[in-house]
Amino acid sequence: MSTPNGFPQHSRACVSQSMEGGAVQDLQAKKAGKAAKKEAGGNVTLPAERPVSVGTPVSETLKLLPEELKANMKIKSITPRPPRKPRLERAASLDEKSWRRWRRFRTSQESLTDPNDTSSSNGSLQEASPSPPNRSRASPCHPCCQQNSLHSSPDASEASSVGKSRGGTSDLGKRASEISSAFGGLLRGKAFAGGKPRLSQIMPARPLPPMELNVASHTLRTANRIDPDCLDYRHYSQHKFGRVSSSLSDTRLHGNGMVYDSCSTDSMKSTFSLLTPIRAKDVRSRSYLEGSLMASGALLGAEELSRYFPDRNIGIFVATWNMQGQKELPVNLDDFLLPTDPDYAQDMYVIGVQEGCPDRREWEIRLQETLGPHYVLLYSAAHGVLYMSVFIRRDLIWFCSEVEYATVTTRIVSQIKTKGALGICFTFFGTSFLFITSHFTSGDSKVNERKLDYNKTIQALTLPKNVPDTNPYRSSSSDVTTRFDEVFWFGDFNFRLNKDRETVDSILNQNPDTDVSKLLVYDQLTSEMSRGSIFKGFQEADIHFRPSYKFDIGKDSYDTTSKQRTPSYTDRVVFRSRYKDDIQAVKYSSCPVIKTSDHRPVFALFRVKVRPGRDNIPLAAGQFDRELYLMGIKRRITRELQKRREQKDQKSSSICSIS
Numbered sequence: 001m002s003t004p005n006g007f008p009q010h011s012r013a014c015v016s017q018s019m020e021g022g023a024v025q026d027l028q029a030k031k032a033g034k035a036a037k038k039e040a041g042g043n044v045t046l047p048a049e050r051p052v053s054v055g056t057p058v059s060e061t062l063k064l065l066p067e068e069l070k071a072n073m074k075i076k077s078i079t080p081r082p083p084r085k086p087r088l089e090r091a092a093s094l095d096e097k098s099w100r101r102w103r104r105f106r107t108s109q110e111s112l113t114d115p116n117d118t119s120s121s122n123g124s125l126q127e128a129s130p131s132p133p134n135r136s137r138a139s140p141c142h143p144c145c146q147q148n149s150l151h152s153s154p155d156a157s158e159a160s161s162v163g164k165s166r167g168g169t170s171d172l173g174k175r176a177s178e179i180s181s182a183f184g185g186l187l188r189g190k191a192f193a194g195g196k197p198r199l200s201q202i203m204p205a206r207p208l209p210p211m212e213l214n215v216a217s218h219t220l221r222t223a224n225r226i227d228p229d230c231l232d233y234r235h236y237s238q239h240k241f242g243r244v245s246s247s248l249s250d251t252r253l254h255g256n257g258m259v260y261d262s263c264s265t266d267s268m269k270s271t272f273s274l275l276t277p278i279r280a281k282d283v284r285s286r287s288y289l290e291g292s293l294m295a296s297g298a299l300l301g302a303e304e305l306s307r308y309f310p311d312r313n314i315g316i317f318v319a320t321w322n323m324q325g326q327k328e329l330p331v332n333l334d335d336f337l338l339p340t341d342p343d344y345a346q347d348m349y350v351i352g353v354q355e356g357c358p359d360r361r362e363w364e365i366r367l368q369e370t371l372g373p374h375y376v377l378l379y380s381a382a383h384g385v386l387y388m389s390v391f392i393r394r395d396l397i398w399f400c401s402e403v404e405y406a407t408v409t410t411r412i413v414s415q416i417k418t419k420g421a422l423g424i425c426f427t428f429f430g431t432s433f434l435f436i437t438s439h440f441t442s443g444d445s446k447v448n449e450r451k452l453d454y455n456k457t458i459q460a461l462t463l464p465k466n467v468p469d470t471n472p473y474r475s476s477s478s479d480v481t482t483r484f485d486e487v488f489w490f491g492d493f494n495f496r497l498n499k500d501r502e503t504v505d506s507i508l509n510q511n512p513d514t515d516v517s518k519l520l521v522y523d524q525l526t527s528e529m530s531r532g533s534i535f536k537g538f539q540e541a542d543i544h545f546r547p548s549y550k551f552d553i554g555k556d557s558y559d560t561t562s563k564q565r566t567p568s569y570t571d572r573v574v575f576r577s578r579y580k581d582d583i584q585a586v587k588y589s590s591c592p593v594i595k596t597s598d599h600r601p602v603f604a605l606f607r608v609k610v611r612p613g614r615d616n617i618p619l620a621a622g623q624f625d626r627e628l629y630l631m632g633i634k635r636r637i638t639r640e641l642q643k644r645r646e647q648k649d650q651k652s653s654s655i656c657s658i659s
Helices: 009-021 023-040 066-072 094-111 122-128 143-150 154-162 168-188 233-241 250-255 262-271 280-284 302-308 360-371 394-399 447-460 501-510 524-531 626-658
Strands: 313-322 348-354 375-383 386-393 404-409 420-428 431-439 486-492 571-577 583-590 602-609
Touching: 302 394, 313 431, 313 486, 313 571, 348 360, 348 431, 348 486, 360 375, 360 386, 360 626, 375 394, 375 404, 375 420, 375 626, 386 394, 386 420, 386 431, 404 447, 420 447, 431 447, 447 524, 486 602, 571 583, 571 602
Parallel strands: 313 348, 431 486
Antiparallel strands: 313 602, 348 386, 375 386, 404 420, 420 431, 486 571, 583 602
């Protein structure tokens, strides 16, 4: 920073200190100059054959006549160049700045006392000074030193600005500064005090790179990947919104010297809010596009969808399980709901149950306990012993429409609700979803009855009711699956393998791992779907798991009773979409570790494309089962505390036994 006269600010401070403390040497220097002028009768110039270099010892420098110093002051002055833009450094208080300025002044004086002892040079002085290169390398201690440091020939000025001059006429100002500093020290009796030599302060040539403080872990991110929206938060906010948001913006962070670059800003901004800034004029504005897809700030619009899902794909977990009416529930459902293969949890969990346990509420609490506080129960419904639960991430409930459901009974006697279908539908942003869980007629040879169950279901499910169809021109009144964008149908379809038990066992024993292609040749559902007689327009992911039915309870062996039922793929998950390639199957497998039923749970993971929607649909307004949420979290904490207590007791008992 420079003064209006072009002098560095720290030099001016040093000069003021020198003028207050060195009045005596000023008078003596003037008297010596006048006496030398009278004796010589003119100006004395420095001899060219004796140039004094910057590294000359002080003892030799003191031999210079005062007339030489006087002659240097008569060099024609030139306009100094403005100082370079200072480097960005951490902001300091006034007390700290004053202390640093005084410290640099003392260091520059002590480094000039004896160069041989301190091993200092002008190069070390330049490194010790944080000022730009075109400033004086040694802090002057007299007003004439300022003048001499700026009075030089044009060539010398050019060389000094580049920082390459080492001697000759370009160093006259520097020599004058050294002489003045030496005289001042001698007169005050401090230049050659009997103290220990001290090395000059060494500063780095350029600011050190900032430390990488970003603790964000890629493995901890969730499936919808909100973080990529903030990868370049500073530029995104400036270009899109015209300002930087949050209580402490990036501009203030840089202005206060707290950070050096955008990397430091990214590492610090995690402490502050990541909400998208909203300009006041956007809130004031009124538009005829309110409620449309392109409206700015629309709840279900394209802007909000892109903020939560940059790739416009969500992860959905769909599972089906026939519980066989068992009261006993598995101790742990982590392997079922949270398989280890995918890195991230899904955005939506839909679980359908056939022949469910008597205590439906306990089952839902167990689901909430397993999924934890990040998920809430959006909706649940039941049809007899058919249960369906829809869990969704708690920050996504605002983008769901009202949830509707319908049921169908396929039994001749409608009061018996063990066989039938249960459907739940809603709209997420601008994409409509339909989830159906079914339990078709059982029996190895009852293929036609199962096809009748399917036809009755698609005709009798009266959905949607209040939520408008997103594309009514592609809907059919005779098929409920055509009235939604994305449809997932899962359950115990009871389709069997058309082969005897011995042949199936021999194939399973030959391929104990995952090669089950030979079994699928005899699968009834695969054959009927290829003919188009059932699940028209539906697809199924490739099967690489063993048959999910029928096991001995608590064992990995198939039916060993007298009936010797043939292992079959009765539990399935199929899907269809209005638009091609909207649904991508990621994983399709079973959960063999859950053995409380004669069926193994079957689940599938999907990536589903979502489109923006309109705000004029009936919304769920963030409603969820709060009581279930609190009970599940309380149960989760209680179990964890109990587990830790058991581990502690086990350790204490083992210590006692050893002693």
